[in-house]
Amino acid sequence: MGVIKSKRWFLAFLLPGLLFYILAVFYPIEESIRLSFMSWGGIGDKTFVGFQNYIDMFRDRVFYEAFFNNLIYLVIVVAMQLGIGLFFAILLTYMTKRVTLVKTLYYVPCIITTVAIAQLFRSMYATEPMGLLNQFLQAVGLDQFVTSWLANIHTALASVSFPEGWRFTGMYMVIFYAALVSLDPSVYEAAKVDGASELQILFRIKIPLIKDIFLLTLTMCLTGALRGFDIPFLLTNGGPGNTTELLSTYMYKKAFSSNQYGYGSTVAVFIILESILVVFILRKIFSEKKEAKS
Amino acid sequence: MKKKAGKIIFGIVILVFLIIQIYPVLWLFMASVKPTVELSSTPFALPKSVTFENFIKVLSDGMIGTYMWNSLKVTGVSLILIILLSGTAGYALSKFRIRGKGKIYAFFTFGIMIPVQITLIPLFIFYSRMGILNTSFSLILPQVGFALPLSVMMFVSFYNFVPDELIEAAIVDGCNPGRIFIRIVFPLARNTVITIASMYSILIWNDFIFANTFISENSAKTVAMGLKDYVGAFGNVDWGATYAAIAISILPPLIIYFALNKWVTAGMTMGATKG
Numbered sequence: 001m002g003v004i005k006s007k008r009w010f011l012a013f014l015l016p017g018l019l020f021y022i023l024a025v026f027y028p029i030e031e032s033i034r035l036s037f038m039s040w041g042g043i044g045d046k047t048f049v050g051f052q053n054y055i056d057m058f059r060d061r062v063f064y065e066a067f068f069n070n071l072i073y074l075v076i077v078v079a080m081q082l083g084i085g086l087f088f089a090i091l092l093t094y095m096t097k098r099v100t101l102v103k104t105l106y107y108v109p110c111i112i113t114t115v116a117i118a119q120l121f122r123s124m125y126a127t128e129p130m131g132l133l134n135q136f137l138q139a140v141g142l143d144q145f146v147t148s149w150l151a152n153i154h155t156a157l158a159s160v161s162f163p164e165g166w167r168f169t170g171m172y173m174v175i176f177y178a179a180l181v182s183l184d185p186s187v188y189e190a191a192k193v194d195g196a197s198e199l200q201i202l203f204r205i206k207i208p209l210i211k212d213i214f215l216l217t218l219t220m221c222l223t224g225a226l227r228g229f230d231i232p233f234l235l236t237n238g239g240p241g242n243t244t245e246l247l248s249t250y251m252y253k254k255a256f257s258s259n260q261y262g263y264g265s266t267v268a269v270f271i272i273l274e275s276i277l278v279v280f281i282l283r284k285i286f287s288e289k290k291e292a293k294s
Numbered sequence: 295m296k297k298k299a300g301k302i303i304f305g306i307v308i309l310v311f312l313i314i315q316i317y318p319v320l321w322l323f324m325a326s327v328k329p330t331v332e333l334s335s336t337p338f339a340l341p342k343s344v345t346f347e348n349f350i351k352v353l354s355d356g357m358i359g360t361y362m363w364n365s366l367k368v369t370g371v372s373l374i375l376i377i378l379l380s381g382t383a384g385y386a387l388s389k390f391r392i393r394g395k396g397k398i399y400a401f402f403t404f405g406i407m408i409p410v411q412i413t414l415i416p417l418f419i420f421y422s423r424m425g426i427l428n429t430s431f432s433l434i435l436p437q438v439g440f441a442l443p444l445s446v447m448m449f450v451s452f453y454n455f456v457p458d459e460l461i462e463a464a465i466v467d468g469c470n471p472g473r474i475f476i477r478i479v480f481p482l483a484r485n486t487v488i489t490i491a492s493m494y495s496i497l498i499w500n501d502f503i504f505a506n507t508f509i510s511e512n513s514a515k516t517v518a519m520g521l522k523d524y525v526g527a528f529g530n531v532d533w534g535a536t537y538a539a540i541a542i543s544i545l546p547p548l549i550i551y552f553a554l555n556k557w558v559t560a561g562m563t564m565g566a567t568k569g
Contacts, residue, residue: 002391003458009471010390014398017383017442020375024413024439025405031416088311095308102308104555106315110562111551113500115521116540120318123533132321170315174559227409230502234522248411255415256507268412279407 029272035265042259053266063267065242066250073161073232073246074225080165081221082214085172090202092173093180103177107170114167118234121163125149150236153243160232160244167231168224172217179213180206215286222282223275247271322544326537348538352524358542360513361520365543368430368516369498372437373491376445379438380490381483384449385475389461399450405443410436414507421508432508433516437498445490448561452486453479485557492554493561496547517543 004010036053040046057063088106092099109117124132127148134146149159187209188201196204207214229248232238238245238253245253248271255264326348328341352358387399413436421427456479464474505519515523524539551558 002389002395003461004390004465004471004474005392006390006471007392010386010392013382013386013390013471013475017379017446018398018402020379021402021405021439021442024435025408025442028413028416028436029408031419032412035415035419084311091304091308091311094304102312103559104552105312107559108316108319108548108551111496111500111547111558112319112544113518113521113547114502115518116322116544117318119521119536119540120322124318166315171562174562223407223409227411229411234502248409251411252414252507256418261415261419265415268415271409272412275409276407 032265032268032272035262036269038262038265040261042261046262049262053263056263057266057270062242062245062250063247066245066247069157069242069244070226070228070246072157073164073228074222076158076161077165077225077228078218078221080162081168081172082217084165084169085217086176088169088173089176089180092177103174106173109167109169110171112167114230115234117163117167118231121159121231122150122235125159151240153240156236156240156244160235163231163235164225164228168221172221175213175217176210179210183209212286215282219279219282222278226275226278227271247274322537323541326534326541328534330534348534349542351535352539352542357512357520358517358539361515361517362543362546364430364514365499365516365518368433368437369495371430372434372441372498373495375434375438376441376494377487377490380442380445380449381480381487382475383442384446384453385479387446388450388453389456389458389474389479390471399446402443402446405440406447408440410440410503413439414503418507428509428511428514430514433501433504436504437494437501441490441494441497445494448486448490449483452483456482488554489557489561492550492557495550496558499547 035046037048037050038046039049039052092102095102125134125148127134127146130138131149133149137143137145147155149155183206188196188205191201191205227248228246229252232244232246233249233252236244238249247267251264251267251271254260254267324341327344327346329343329345329347332342383402387395387402417432417436418427421432426432460478461474464478469477500518501516502518502522505516506522509515509519521540521543524536
């Protein structure tokens with residue numbers, strides 16, 4: 001690929017973008033790693049503390065809570081986005097009319113700022129005045145489930161995870177739908193002739209064929225959920241107690257509320273390692289599957 | 295008969311999902327035109343009377359104009375930079391035969407994995423030392439930086455479709471690489487430009503995390519930030535005005551989305567399938 005051999009022109013075209021990218025993305029990474037070995041309160045001198053921040057982090061009860069909350073958040077978000085996204089994409093493939101319209105409308109939540117979404121859900125979850133969710137529960141006679149969803153320690157985490165899952169199902173639906181309709185019909189027409197049911201075709205042929213897309217969406221979804229921030233931060237800011245604290249909200253709080261910039265950076269470094277690790281593992285699974293196939 | 299019943303159930307399922315997905319958004323617009331009294335007594339019913347009082351209140355308060363202008367500035371400048379920087383870098387990485395090109399490309403795509411939160415602390419410290427917190431630039435830098443990996447990738451994959459023979463012919467005709475870019479390659483990438491611009495205009499307009507970290511002064515706030523302040527700013531009784539403010543601020547992305555629908559979804563799904 002490529003035909004032009006002039007080094008000078010190559011650099012002239014490459015460098016502006018490359019330098020900007022390094023300044024905006026890699027300089028902060030380097031600084032975060034450096035800061036994670038320091039203790040600094042925002043003013044005065046930074047002191048080098050070696051691995052102390054890391055040791056503190058692995059002894060920090062709240063850090064573990066945030067980590068496990070993040071896992072639950074991740075499970076809910078991934079299950080919703082991929083599960084509902086795939087389910088709806090499958091439904092759409094059986095639709096004959098107005099597919100584009102439905103797709104377009106279904107995608108709308110992805111377009112709206114998280115601040116607006118947080119506000120919407122805040123009023124839906126509320127008890128004072130009775131929000132949509134609680135009114136619905138009352139209407140169908142499930143009064144015992146009426147609660148202040150965001151203030152209740154048992155429901156808060158699920159309540160902050162739901163909007164994030166809801167917001168992106170449309171996007172995954174579009175991806176899955178595109179993958180499903182691009183399949184060559186001749187592959188499953190034969191099975192149909194042999195008397196396979198629609199469900200068999202779906203689970204035995206269609207879904208295995210879009211496995212690649214599944215792993216890619218999974219990567220996207222997992223890294224997205226690991227860095228989840230906006231909605232939990234806006235809705236509950238970690239509370240009540242630490243029940244909805246996620247790693248990134250905890251990092252934020254440590255740095256910008258408690259002025260522990262060093263410790264905050266340590267958590268940030270942890271988040272970055274975690275994301276890279278997830279991508280790495282998934283790619284590994286992905287490539288192994290490919291090898292097994294060929 | 296059985297087939298027909300199945301069709302109806304199928305239609306209902308689609309409809310239910312669709313309602314779950316868009317009802318909250320519709321409700322938002324409905325709530326914004328409801329009189330305050332109605333909003334507190336029957337918040338989820340269709341409005342009996344429509345009022346624009348809420349919108350007038352928000353607009354006369356004046357701040358939303360400033361917020362919108364700030365968002366527009368940040369979004370506009372970021373988009374121009376994203377297109378220019380990734381358009382040129384993509385050209386370098388696609389149409390030049392230089393050793394080590396692949397490594398540089400891998401370096402760019404590595405950025406897709408990096409969570410944006412990593413920049414918050416270092417950039418905050420950097421900005422406060424330079425005294426540039428509360429400026430549009432403080433938002434533009436990370437916005438552009440984190441958009442580059444995907445947009446470079448999109449440009450490269452488009453340029454790879456441009457036949458090398460075309461470039462060779464232009465070289466033979468005495469065209470230098472700069473002219474080739476301006477006259478031939480970049481104009482061909484129109485669709486890529488629209489895809490990237492429509493997708494990132496929405497993402498940047500909606501950004502919350504950078505604005506929340508780097509902006510604290512009212513005069514520099516973007517829409518998303520400003521909205522956060524609107525929540526409860528009119529007092530707990532006046533949700534109507536809050537919803538009106540939300541409605542105004544989500545309108546520009548919605549307009550872009552409905553106008554450029556094809557490109558927005560193409561860009562966003564590309565982000566997924568390339569990652």
